[in-house]
Amino acid sequence: MSFIARSAFRQAARAAAVAAPARSFSALARSAAISHVPRAAAFKAASSQTRTIKTINFGGTEETVYERSDYPPAKLQETFKNDTLAVLGYGPQGRGQALNLRDNKLNVIIGCRKGASWDKAVSEGWVPGKDLFEINEACDKGTVIMNLLSDAAQSKLWSEIKPYLTKGKTLYFSHGFSVVYADDTGVIPPKDIDVVLVAPKGSGTTVRNLFLEGRGINGSVAVYQDYSGKAMERAVALGVGVGTGYLYETTFKKEVFSDLYGERGVLMGAIQGLFVAQYEVLRAKGHSPSEAFNETVEEATQSLYPLIGANGMDWMYANCSTTAQRGALDWWKKFHDASRPVFEELYASVEDGTETRRSLTKNSASNYRSELEKELAEIADHEMWRTGIAVRKLRPENQK
Numbered sequence: 001m002s003f004i005a006r007s008a009f010r011q012a013a014r015a016a017a018v019a020a021p022a023r024s025f026s027a028l029a030r031s032a033a034i035s036h037v038p039r040a041a042a043f044k045a046a047s048s049q050t051r052t053i054k055t056i057n058f059g060g061t062e063e064t065v066y067e068r069s070d071y072p073p074a075k076l077q078e079t080f081k082n083d084t085l086a087v088l089g090y091g092p093q094g095r096g097q098a099l100n101l102r103d104n105k106l107n108v109i110i111g112c113r114k115g116a117s118w119d120k121a122v123s124e125g126w127v128p129g130k131d132l133f134e135i136n137e138a139c140d141k142g143t144v145i146m147n148l149l150s151d152a153a154q155s156k157l158w159s160e161i162k163p164y165l166t167k168g169k170t171l172y173f174s175h176g177f178s179v180v181y182a183d184d185t186g187v188i189p190p191k192d193i194d195v196v197l198v199a200p201k202g203s204g205t206t207v208r209n210l211f212l213e214g215r216g217i218n219g220s221v222a223v224y225q226d227y228s229g230k231a232m233e234r235a236v237a238l239g240v241g242v243g244t245g246y247l248y249e250t251t252f253k254k255e256v257f258s259d260l261y262g263e264r265g266v267l268m269g270a271i272q273g274l275f276v277a278q279y280e281v282l283r284a285k286g287h288s289p290s291e292a293f294n295e296t297v298e299e300a301t302q303s304l305y306p307l308i309g310a311n312g313m314d315w316m317y318a319n320c321s322t323t324a325q326r327g328a329l330d331w332w333k334k335f336h337d338a339s340r341p342v343f344e345e346l347y348a349s350v351e352d353g354t355e356t357r358r359s360l361t362k363n364s365a366s367n368y369r370s371e372l373e374k375e376l377a378e379i380a381d382h383e384m385w386r387t388g389i390a391v392r393k394l395r396p397e398n399q400k
C-alpha cells in the first residue's frame with residue numbers, strides 16, 4: 001500500500017471517530033432540505049388520496065424525487081388490479097423486474113422467444129401457456145407492455161409489437177433509446193397510449209438482489225406521452241413494483257443522453273483510457289508491472305474510490321498526506337482541461353445520434369459476436385489487465 005493509501009486509511013479512521021458519515025442516499029435525503037409538495041391534480045392515487053412528492057435540494061438545485069413508501073404492496077395491487085403487465089425479454093432487466101413484480105403479487109406475464117431466455121424463465125417458475133408466452137401473444141394479453149428486449153431487438157421487432165399497442169394501453173421502457181432516436185430505430189408509438197420510462201440505475205441482477213434484501217435500487221422515471229392523464233402516477237407505481245426505492249424525475253431525452261454519455265465517459269470508456277495511459281508511462285519509465293498496476297488500478301479501486309464514494313472528493317483531499325494533497329490540487333485542473341474537449345465531442349456525438357447509429361449497426365451485424373470477442377481480447381490481453389489477475393489473487397480476501 002502506498003503512502004497516499006496508508007495516509008488515507010489512517011485519517012479515515014480518525015475522521016470516522018469524529019463522525020464523517022457515509023452519505024447514503026437515505027442519509028442525504030434526511031439531511032437535505034426536503035419539502036413535501038401536494039400535487040392533488042396531477043398526482044392522485046386510485047383511491048383518490050392526495051399523494052405527496054418530495055423536492056430535495058441537490059447541491060443548490062431543487063429536484064423531484066418519488067419514494068416507494070408511497071406505494072406499499074396493497075396500493076400497487078389496487079393500482080394494477082385491472083392490468084396485465086407483459087414483460088418482453090428475460091435478460092438481466094426483464095428477469096429482475098419481472099420477478100420483483102411477481103413477488104409484489106401483481107399480474108405479470110413474460111413474452112420472449114424460445115431459447116436461452118425462455119429456458120431461464122421456465123427454470124425460475126414461469127409456466128408456458130400460463131404466464132410465459134411468445135412475444136406477440138404476451139403483447140396481445142398485456143395492457144402494460146414492458147419492453148425489456150435488448151435495445152437493438154426493440155427496433156428490429158417494433159413492427160411486430162406495434163399492432164398490439166391499442167388505445168389505452170401503456171408502453172414502458174427502461175431506456176429512452178428506442179423512442180428518442182426514432183429516426184434511426186423506427187419506434188414511433190401510437191398517440192392514444194401512455195409511454196413511460198423507469199430506468200433502474202444498475203444491472204437487473206442488482207435490481208433483484210436489492211429487492212430481496214428489502215432495499216430498493218435508485219431509478220429514473222419519465223413520461224413521454226400522457227394519454228390517460230395518469231401516466232406519471234402509473235410510471236411511479238410501476239417503478240416501485242419493479243423494485244426501485246427512490247425515483248428521480250427526468251425526461252426520455254435526458255435519460256438516454258446522460259446514460260450513453262456516462263458509460264462512454266467516466267464509467268467505462270474514459271476510465272479505461274486513463275488507466276492505460278498512466279500505466280504505459282510508468283512501464284516506459286522502468287516501473288515493474290506490479291508497481292504500475294498497484295499505483296494505477298488496485299489502489300484506486302480498492303482504497304480511494306470507495307472512500308470518495310462514501311465521503312466525496314473534498315474529504316479525500318483533506319484526508320490524505322499533505323504531499324499527495326498538494327500534487328492532486330495542482331494537477332486536477334490540467335487533467336480537466338485536457339479531457340473537457342473530449343467530453344464535449346462525446347456529448348455532441350450522443351446528441352446527434354452518431355453513437356446510436358453506430359451501436360445499432362454494430363450490434364445487429366451478423367459478425368457481432370466474433371468482432372466483440374476480438375475487441376474484448378485486446379483489453380484482456382493488455383499487460384495491465386493480465387497483471388491485474390495476479391494482483392487480485394494476492395488480495396487478503398482471495399487467500400485461504
Ligand SMILES: NC(=O)c1ccc[n+]([C@@H]2O[C@H](COP(=O)([O-])OP(=O)(O)OC[C@H]3O[C@@H](n4cnc5c(N)ncnc54)[C@H](OP(=O)(O)O)[C@@H]3O)[C@@H](O)[C@H]2O)c1
Nearest residue numbers: 089090091092093115116117148149150153174175202203
Ligand atoms: N443492463 C443494464 O444494466 C440496464 C440498466 C437499465 C436499463 N437497461 C435497459 O433495459 C433493457 C433490457 O436490457 P437487458 O440488459 O436486460 O437486455 P439484453 O440482455 O441485451 O436483452 C434482453 C432480452 O432481449 C432478447 N432479445 C435479443 N434479441 C432478440 C431478438 N432478435 N428477438 C427476440 N428477443 C431478443 C433476449 O433474448 P435471448 O436470450 O433469446 O437472446 C433477452 O431476453 C434495455 O432497454 C436496456 O437499455 C439495462
